[in-house]
Amino acid sequence: MTACVRVAAVGDVHLDADVLGRYRPALEHLAGKADLLLLAGDLTRHGTPEEARCVAQEFGGLAVPVVAILGNHDYHGDQQDEVAAVLRDAGLTVLECSGTVVHCDDTRVGVAGTKGFGGGFAGACASEFGEPEMKAFTRHGRELATRFGECLAALDCDVRISLTHYSPVPDTLLGEPLEIYPFLGSYQLAQAIDSAPGVALAVHGHAHAGSERGTTPGGVPVRNVAHPVIKQAYNVYQLSVPAALTPA
């Protein structure tokens, strides 16, 4: 029998006091449905510690490990470090150009995460040229993608997962205005994913009006789990553990 891992994921939940409790009924049954939960950023509305405490209350104390990244909303209040600290205090693992390995029975599930950034996609992307602001915009995305790719490749695991807020591919932006694609993702994230060995799944959020399914040029399945896209508390993806690791 082929071993598998079940991964639950949702992004863009934008928690605040007015939303507390909305997800909890569905989360209480998570242990029977998934081995871990990924949160793909934009966990708050304005990026305040108060809102982060709502996230901690809603997604803390679950029966499965929770791995999260922050999104652009979580940076809005310039308190992203405090936001991340609140989440960590609640037992969540918060990644930013870093990785973690979750043990699901005998399988080591590696997750590398970053907020990522915009910049656009091949043939229509930003370049480090011209004004300082334009260079800074482009450089930020490039640097995050490079550091993220190193973390993803370095994971010592059996199943490798990419977790970003911004999209690595244009496929999952279908439905968004074409004009804002450079603000929704970057091909450099896909390049990082395709450069790592055997990535089984790339999860992202951010594109509320996008679509759910896509693929990197290298063939890695990409899933946009922004809450308005999946229209339920979370999605569950079943990943096969590579055959070499499965007992005969």
Added chain:
Amino acid sequence: MSIEHYVEGALQHLLAEDERIAEQGIRFVRTDTGISLVGEVESAERRDLICQVVAEAFPDLPVRCNIGLTRSHEPEEVEEL
């Protein structure tokens, strides 16, 4: 009434930059008489506030609220990859 080009720009800034709203996922489409706000938010309170703030900012613009609440039920299916 036709909508001025610059009103659309101001409306988009309002939706994202007004701290009471802070929504980047709400779109608007032109109707015969005004605009229709389209998208999904996490609570009825947020939906009502968006429409209220937009109506206050553009008192002469007929605004139709077609914003829904994102469902948060438990999934019943698993996608095998």
